[in-house]
Amino acid sequence: xxxxxxxxxxxxxxxxxxxxxxxxxxxxxxxxxxxxxxxxxxxxxxxxxxxxxxxxxxxxxxxxxxxxxxxxxxxxxxxxxxxxxxxxxxxxxxxxxxxxxxxxxxxxxxxxxxxxxxxxxxxxxxxxxxxxxxxxxxxxxxxxxxxxxxxxxxxxxxxxxxxxxxxxxxxxxxxxxxxxxxxxxxxxxxxxxxxxxxxxxxx
Amino acid sequence: xxxxxxxxxxxxxxxxxxxxxxxxxxxxxxxxxxxxxxxxxxxxxxxxxxxxxxxxxxxxxxxxxxxxxxxxxxxxxxxxxxxxxxxxxxxxxxxxxxxxxxxxxxxxxxxxxxxxxxxxxxxxxxxxxxxxxxxxxxxxxxxxxxxxxxxxxxxxxxxxxxxxxxxxxxxxxxxxxxxxxxxxxxxxxxxxxxxxxxxxxxxxxxxxxxxxxxxxxxxxxxxxxxxxxxxxxxxxxxxxxxxxxxxxxxxxxxxxxxxxxxxxxxxx
Numbered sequence: 370x371x372x373x374x375x376x377x378x379x380x381x382x383x384x385x386x387x388x389x390x391x392x393x394x395x396x397x398x399x400x401x402x403x404x405x406x407x408x409x410x411x412x413x414x415x416x417x418x419x420x421x422x423x424x425x426x427x428x429x430x431x432x433x434x435x436x437x438x439x440x441x442x443x444x445x446x447x448x449x450x451x452x453x454x455x456x457x458x459x460x461x462x463x464x465x466x467x468x469x470x471x472x473x474x475x476x477x478x479x480x481x482x483x484x485x486x487x488x489x490x491x492x493x494x495x496x497x498x499x500x501x502x503x504x505x506x507x508x509x510x511x512x513x514x515x516x517x518x519x520x521x522x523x524x525x526x527x528x529x530x531x532x533x534x535x536x537x538x539x540x541x542x543x544x545x546x547x548x549x550x551x552x553x554x555x556x557x558x559x560x561x562x563x564x565x566x567x568x569x570x571x572x
Numbered sequence: 573x574x575x576x577x578x579x580x581x582x583x584x585x586x587x588x589x590x591x592x593x594x595x596x597x598x599x600x601x602x603x604x605x606x607x608x609x610x611x612x613x614x615x616x617x618x619x620x621x622x623x624x625x626x627x628x629x630x631x632x633x634x635x636x637x638x639x640x641x642x643x644x645x646x647x648x649x650x651x652x653x654x655x656x657x658x659x660x661x662x663x664x665x666x667x668x669x670x671x672x673x674x675x676x677x678x679x680x681x682x683x684x685x686x687x688x689x690x691x692x693x694x695x696x697x698x699x700x701x702x703x704x705x706x707x708x709x710x711x712x713x714x715x716x717x718x719x720x721x722x723x724x725x726x727x728x729x730x731x732x733x734x735x736x737x738x739x740x741x742x743x744x745x746x747x748x749x750x751x752x753x754x755x756x757x758x759x760x761x762x763x764x765x766x767x768x769x770x771x772x773x774x775x776x777x778x779x780x781x782x783x784x785x786x787x788x789x790x791x792x793x794x795x796x797x798x799x800x801x802x803x804x805x806x807x808x809x810x811x812x813x814x815x816x817x818x819x820x821x822x823x824x825x826x827x828x829x830x831x832x833x834x835x836x837x838x839x840x
């Protein structure tokens with residue numbers, strides 16, 4: 370009788386304890402999904418007014434970028450193995466230029482927004498990241514697949530990458546940067562020169 | 573057929589000469605650099621960049637101006653109709669490749685689209701099938717070869733045709749040969765038809781990609797590298813039929829592995 374009770378008790382304990390890990394993982398994915406929903410809504414409400422000036426749009430975009438994207442980590446990853454080869458001065462300047470590049474490249478794309486809807490579907494857990502899958506719906510045309518990679522550094526959700534129809538923006542950036550560095554004898558300084566030129570000429 | 577053969581021969585000769593004349597040599601000293609070179613899989617980069625330069629000039633002088641005129645003269649509706657028509661007549665090649673890949677459902681979807689669009693869609697100029705839930709998908713023999721586990725091989729920049737690799741280039745050739753429109757044209761002495769169609773396809777494709785290409789032109793510090801990366805990622809996605817499993821896309825699994833690099837505490 371005692372043995373049965375203990376066994377039952379042990380089993381009951383297992384049943385109670387077992388799902389905890391599961392719940393934690395789901396919580397993370399759930400939180401990531403809500404996070405993306407809120408970022409998408411904010412981006413749409415703040416960045417898509419047609420009458421906004423470029424400067425104004427860029428300013429608002431930069432704010433959203435700094436708050437919700439892990440820009441430093443993305444920048445480091447985009448530089449790949451060359452991050453190790455860069456000294457502190459180069460790293461600092463590179464990260465500033467990298468952020469400027471993102472702003473000048475992407476901020477004004479929101480000008481062309483025309484009531485597309487972002488519908489969030491599944492969220493999948495991938496190691497330390499959550500992959501939030503969404504569709505950009507555009508009227509009668511085929512929707513565009515947009516996936517968001519979300520990390521959780523320092524207790525806050527941050528976006529690490531956006532994958533559009535299978536194309537990772539961060540991966541594409543990294544390929545570009547490593548090509549520039551490689552063709553210039555492996556010197557990060559040449560990439561920095563190119564970035565300086567690109568971000569000032571676009572202004 | 574004669575003109576096509578001549579043009580193909582010329583292109584192959586041009587390409588071969590540029591390859592022979594300039595082959596990139598691997599960096600032998602640094603093992604990390606060597607690993608990166610091999611992973612990049614672009615041993616003909618010098619020749620490829622040369623051809624890329626040629627393609628850009630061709631685009632600037634001919635393709636872009638023609639497409640600009642097309643975009644100015646033809647209203648949105650007309651351009652969409654032409655695009656729909658071109659998509660519709662690709663059906664036989666898409667179905668063939670669906671079947672060769674063992675994708676019965678996708679083949680059925682493509683056939684359904686063809687019937688719906690050819691009838692209600694007014695000979696394919698309209699696309700009611702999409703709204704009815706039959707979404708369009710692309711298939712080609714290059715993708716079929718990939719599904720049959722043929723490795724893509726080194727990156728190739730083809731004259732006029734753009735980014736490719738040996739597997740996809742052979743795929744394009746096979747698709748050209750098996751296309752029933754080309755059979756019909758050859759047998760009924762209408763050999764200009766495939767050429768006209770290719771020309772219209774070119775302009776339509778340039779039109780569809782207009783914003784993307786403008787973007788790269790404006791924002792990329794190394795357009796050649798951008799195209800290479802974009803091409804490979806899009807191909808991987810197409811081969812995978814848009815399924816979102818991160819592991820199948822090498823680009824994304826790279827990201828998962830390397831995330832340690834980005835950790836500020838890891839002293840990297």
